[in-house]
Amino acid sequence: METRWLEDFLVLAETGSFTRSAELRHLTQPAFSRRIKALEQWLGADLIDRTTWPTRLTPAGELLLDKARQLVGELSSTRTLLRGLHAADGTTLTLAVPHTLSFGFVPRWLADERTALGEVSWRLLAHNVHDAVVALVEGNADLLLCYHHPRHPVELSAGRYPGLRLGSETLGPFARAMPDGQPQWQLPGSSAAPLPFLGYGPNAYFRRMTDLILERAPAVCALRQCFETDMAEGLKAMVLEGHGVAFLPHSAVQRELAAGQLCAAGGEQWTLPMEIRVYRDARRELPALDALWQQLAARYPAV
Template sequence: MEIKWLEDFLSLAEMRSFSRAAADRHITQSAFSRRIMALEEWLNVELVDRSVQPARLTAAGWLFRRIAADLLHDAYAARTLLGGCQPLAEPGKVVQFAVAHTLVFTLFPQWLKRLHEGFGPLPARVHAVNVPEGVQQLVEGDCDLLLAYHHPQLPILLDPNQYPHRLLGVERILPFSAADAEGRPRFRLPGSKEQPLPFLAYSAGAFIGNVVEMLRLNAPTPAHLNRCFETHMSEALKAMLVAGHGVGWLPESCVADEMAQGHLAVAGGDEWVGQLEVRLYRTAPSPKAVVDAVWHWLDRPSA
């Protein structure tokens, strides 16, 4: 039995059409049919009732659908696990990054690209973390470099002599809402006691969530919000905003595409806006020469 036979069969079970399933698998219908027949011959059972349209699984086919899915999951998991046994590079040459969840999707990919272009190829292993988790990894030696947000009123309490940092940029955090047909926010701060705005929030302990609470407390006008959703992931919060579920805060870089496409609009004035530094931290000295080399490269004006 071949892996591709299982993939073919699950595609057919989903689409209930030989022609559409063949197109999905990028092979001719005749070749696709032969592979389904080969699977049936190997199992010595009929999986598909070909006497009806659209195609329908037999009782054995329905039973095998779950088995096939489990077999594929196990096969893919084994491939991933065994592939992980092959070293990315010599341990001393792999840089372990801990990156704040939001930055994994925004700044980090382009920053790492510039690093590769200027410094040279760099084997990297990346862990998406919340900021406190990333700080713990840095202190315990589980990562070489920590990329995280920083706010002066919510500082990362690390000894700068032992854990120096580089400032990589500054970005704003703003309230957003889905945009209407005219590009205006469907929900706009501050709301009212009679009609509080549905509030899409961060889970307790999330760094950006703490920044949002600080912005709300320091705003000259109280916001009237009804907490209706929470998550620790900015990407999940963004998806809820785009779907029109309410108002929530996100770093500006996180929604650049959605703003350009007119899906989101800023949902409040400057009193609801804050700034975040993007910092890169390390342990000094580092046991890895490559980390020292990267750090020195970052000192260059063009880096």
């Protein structure tokens, strides 16, 4: 059993709405419903009366409600106490970040900002975009570094979670470079010879971005998906071995482009710009975090 299941349950009991609760927990409604169902399966009892509207708790749910409030409250207090002890012994900050940014952007950013960051030590939590956001919201990270696009924004309250715009990233199609310097495959392909396509899993942030590129594309792509993973680095490895075309962030392929191993498999019309942002919880009081944020806010525009 995961404590966040109890937190989900408490939000649902307060709102009486799966849709609103999912929004507050930064989840899709199906994902939120699955977590409530997982809690019910672990307990061996139905907590929600699904035959009525609005949503009501069953007797078992009512019984759990007070216990859950007490347990979550005690855990939260204990975590706050322990984090306070940890914060007092040094300047280690926890950064939640998507996997792709952890490989390329973060090392360069930490090097470029060494003066502003001072003597801060870092603990890195590499997740998918969703879990990185959850790490900040649930208090398991001091900073969140993530991508942003207007069509698929990270939904955080601006009042509680101020953000800064650190830079930009471009997602575009790449293929292995041939001896003559041309890409092994070129978009859009044809119905007679569909391009082997290396794609992202349905829960990956870059899957949404790729779908947006294809939706706005100047021509209909003829693609034959032959591989799927959530990791951009995994797709890059497949492209380098000549397995197909993949949409990859430019920062992840800079070395391979310079070495002549990869080529763009399409022009600018097949690319999508994104922002790279950093967020904090304004209610999180840590001297090292406050000092760092003041330095960053003087260098980067607010969002």
